[in-house]
Amino acid sequence: MYGFSQCEKYLKKMNNVYIEITNVCNLHCSFCPCGKTPLSATKNEGEHTLDSATLQNAEARTFMPSELFEKCIAGAQEIGATNVYFHVLGEPTLHPGFVHYVKKLEQTPLKLTLTTNGSTIERTGPQILASPAVRQVNFSTHAYAELPRETAERYLQNVLDFCSLSIVQRPDLYINLRLWNVGAEEASLWNSYILGRIRKTFNVEVTPGHFCSRHKSFNITGRIYLHEDTRFEWPSLEDRRKTKDERGESRTDKHAYLYDRAEQSCTECKDERIGKEIVAGTCRALDTHVAILHDGRVVACCLDHSGQITLGNISKQTLPEIINSPEAVYIKEGFTQHELRHPFCQTCHFCKRFK
Ligand code: SF4
């Protein structure tokens, strides 16, 4: 349906592919959909080993098989991506094939930006530092604010040790220590502790006093940064439904029907939205990035952890086919016209950053 020129347009632009190699996580952050597994389900809270109870209790928590991963990296190269991430949800270093997957990347031009909670860095750090495929590591150190203090301090120490080693072994590696909990009062003690530990480890004063939407990144030393942000809110159709109910609006109209059908393709929106509410907004999804979930579902962005905007499946189609499908093109065209055409996007706080 779409000629080569249409595909070529994407080839020039789509730089990043999020590959969720697992949606399993060993932490249980209250602000994360991945953290809903009960704490009691882990044998050894915070450690990388997972007992059978964890895996049973965790709803459809799985590891991406090698064959599917190969398709993902082949697809990423087909669309001209240069960078992959190993997550949407989950802790990628828990994947039994994590090191093997990093090595696979070394045989391609793709570079990895790894986002990790850092809980396994003592074990996986040497391989990460040794791999030229790893371009950047983001540590979600805000996750530690909810852990028992002793565990939190141990994880942080391991992360800081990794940073110190990287200065010597991999000065080209970018590292972000993420503190995405600005304004969360319950995290302020932990945040002060982190700043103190950074000061002591690197002998530098980091004073992230001027945090604002345009100033979130503060250099610590070399390529190591403290990255601050406000707590992340996941888009949710449930929230959208609640809001409409709370507003007392009728959900018997066609537009409401679309919300109920949002797990399917949104091509129906195209006709039925006419005369209905159109939410203004834009987003870089399907322009600069696309995401692939652990089971091969391709979704528009890294926020769609439950596949609300499923555009296809990498196990059955190629990535260029999927990102050029009528649904994908329709949603992307909406972004260029400042229209959030998919109901899921209309619940998204993240896209409000792009005015
Ligand atoms: S560590 Fe990350 S993936 Fe795991 S529960 Fe916390 S925010 Fe979610």
Ligand code: SF4
């Ligand atoms: S608007 Fe939000 S939910 Fe929609 S594609 Fe963009 S980031 Fe994802």
